[in-house]
Each structure stands twice: as C-alpha cells, then as structure tokens.
Amino acid sequence: QVHLVESGGGLVQAGGSLRLSCAASERTFSRYTMGWFRQALGKEREFVAAITWNTGSTYYADSVKGRFTISRDNAKNTVYLQMNNLKPEDTAVYYCARARRPWGVNVNRPLEYDSWGQGTQVTVSS
Numbered sequence: 001q002v003h004l005v006e007s008g009g010g011l012v013q014a015g016g017s018l019r020l021s022c023a024a025s026e027r028t029f030s031r032y033t034m035g036w037f038r039q040a041l042g043k044e045r046e047f048v049a050a051i052t053w054n055t056g057s058t059y060y061a062d063s064v065k066g067r068f069t070i071s072r073d074n075a076k077n078t079v080y081l082q083m084n085n086l087k088p089e090d091t092a093v094y095y096c097a098r099a100r101r102p103w104g105v106n107v108n109r110p111l112e113y114d115s116w117g118q119g120t121q122v123t124v125s126s
Helices: 027-031
Strands: 004-007 010-013 018-024 034-039 046-051 058-060 068-073 078-083 092-099 113-116 120-125
Touching: 004 092, 018 034, 018 092, 018 120, 034 068, 034 078, 046 068, 046 078, 058 068, 078 092
Parallel strands: 010 120
Antiparallel strands: 004 018, 018 078, 034 046, 034 092, 046 058, 068 078, 092 113, 092 120
C-alpha cells in the first residue's frame, strides 16, 4: 500500500472553485490508476473521478462532468481535482485512492482501490 495525503479542502460559496491535491509516498504511484471519491454525511462513498496511469484517460461521475477535472503529475507523485462551479450538493469528505493493480480496473468501484487518504472536507454554502 501507499500513503496518500489529501489537501485543499475548505469552505466555499456556491459557484466557487477549489483544487484538491493528493500526494503519494511512493514513486510507484505513476503506474496505477488514481481515483477521487466523496462521502457526504449519512451517505455511501461515491465515485467522483479517476485517471489512468498509462494513457491518462479520465472518467467522471455524471454529477460532476463538465465541472470537475482530474489530472496527475507523476514527477511529483500527485493527483489533483479541480472543482469549479461548486454546488451545495458537492459538500462531502473527499478521498483520493490508488487502484489495487495497474490493469483492468473498474474505476468507479471503491473495492478496486486498496490505498486511501484520510480525506479532506469540502463544504459548499448556498
């Protein structure tokens, strides 16, 4: 497993932006799909976005498509989530995660990931 640390959360008004970062402790980060998930109070953890390691292909939940952008900098062992036009329903704890294996990952399933950060709170006020 790899140690992941998220940062960048906070309180923002609706329509605002935040950029989350997730720093990984190992250089092998560059060979794995990385994902962002979120969990609102009283709800299950849900997929937000993912990015593959080899082609850089990106995947998004329908609820964030067009507003959020995932990216990665393998040289810095860091993955980012740029969140624009935030809505109150985006309020949640956001987690980054590393996939279990380099290939054949069903990116929107939490069980496909074996390393998780501690989470960072994002609160969007109306």
